[in-house]
Amino acid sequence: MANQSQWQEDYWLPLLQLYLRKPVGIKPAYSRPMVLLALELNIPPKQLSEQMVTLDKRESASLQQLWKRFATHQKQLSHEVQTMREMRGFNHPEQFYEGVSKAETWQTDFRPLEVDSTLTPLHLIIILDLYFRLTPITMVSDTPEIKELASLLALKPEKVADVMCVFQLCDPYLSRLAFEVSDLFSACHDVWQRYGNLEPNVLARESALMKEYFKTAWHKN
Structure with missing residues (x-):
């Protein structure tokens, strides 16, 4: 309530x-x-x-x-x-967003990132869910699952793949190092801290709910 x-x-x-x-x-x-x-x-x-x-x-x-x-x-x-x-x-x-703190609040999940206005934390959360369903070698733009998600989110597949590469830097199991840190690292790291340690089925349920935001039927109403 x-x-x-x-x-x-x-x-x-x-x-x-x-x-x-x-x-x-x-x-x-x-x-x-x-x-x-x-x-x-x-x-x-x-x-x-x-x-x-x-x-x-x-x-x-x-x-x-x-x-x-x-x-x-x-x-x-x-x-x-x-x-x-x-x-x-x-x-x-x-x-709507005036006075909203950049600290973690639910409103900011729908606010464009300063470093990339085509992305919001909501995009990143949904991409993270797919991240856990793929292996690093399949986190590329021509993977069917990435193409399908990119279409739903109105993003280019290359953008989704780029985000997944950044998530690899956040993944403690991969221990990846980067000579140049992406501008998206901070936003991806924040999302990882919030959702990366959840049980996969919990994140999957959240992601399924959040995908409703991007379904075209709601854009027409």
């Missing part, structure tokens, strides 16, 4: 609006619309997803009233959401 100090009652409005967006129902936690709303409300995607499950159950009187009032009156709901956003200053997406 979202932290009650973070959650505000009027947040149910945009959450219901998103729930009612086709396909109607609970949206994956890391689908692009959910992430954008999470950034807007400053509620982590997984917690926002829990709130959507609560919304779907309609167990409280207040949520039942919300459904009764807006479920079949989406124009009115849209107006209420717009009013809420204007009052709270949410209509400025460029401000």
Whole structure:
């Protein structure tokens, strides 16, 4: 459940609006619309997803009233959401990241890296999952798995392979040395510190959830 100090009652409005967006129902936690709303409300995607499950159950009187009032009156709901956003200053997406610390926070996973604006930590986490499924000799751009992942992430296969080469420098089992350290090393090392010691199945589950963000269906909604 979202932290009650973070959650505000009027947040149910945009959450219901998103729930009612086709396909109607609970949206994956890391689908692009959910992430954008999470950034807007400053509620982590997984917690926002829990709130959507609560919304779907309609167990409280207040949520039942919300459904009764807006479920079949989406124009009115849209107006209420717009009013809420204007009052709270949410209509400025460029401000999502303002004031966000470069320290490890969930918001920065969706923020472009300073050293490479085509990549975010989210990309790196998903690439790390594939890293553990390959051997160093197969971490090259013409490997089918790398091509497939690059297509999903809208990256060139060479870029994915380059990231994997950097992860090799982070891997204590390889003990690789580099005469020239990549600009991506710091970001890759941070991701390795967070996810590199997890059980492979745990990282695989996280990666599967995160891939929803890049699926083209969400770009069209």
